[in-house]
Amino acid sequence: MGLALHTTRQDGRATIAARGSIDLHSSDELRSRLTELVDAGEREVVVDLTAVDFCDSSGLNVLVRAYKHARAQNATLTVTGAYGRVENVLRTTGLDRFLIGGAAGEGVGT
Template identity: 40%
Template structure:
């Protein structure tokens, strides 16, 4: 599967839809997309990982950097649709205690309103 990281306007912010494996060779595309958004006026980002079958630590790192950048601007980042194997990466590293994981984009958008 070809990798892609496209964004669209969601109900409460920007949704980045990621498809393909998220590894050292593809993570720069996601990192660049997150950086573009966080340097702009975007305050809420939902990263939809429903199309991702594999994610390594570089992908996780890009999400953590994006999360931190948004928090510094009083923003919010959530992850939606992660497969069990991708959720395991979050769990093993305890990043799921920091970045909220949701079953769907709609759930994430609803959850973003709970953050001050």
């Protein structure tokens, strides 16, 4: 399964709902979309991973680089909806501490 991305904007927040797998073959599409949003002036970007069933190291790399790029532009990038294997990889790598928005752990498993 590939990756489908759907972007919505509401109340000053851009949300990218991802569906499928974030891997070597699909991570460039996510990277491009995240970079475009931040470069277009979005100050709050949320990546909804509720419908993502797999995320490998290339996907993690995209999320980390997008997070750093957003910070450099005085914007925020957070992740929500991670569960199962995706939640596990975020927790195992420690990326959940800065990628998952809200209070500690909020958004995980939702």
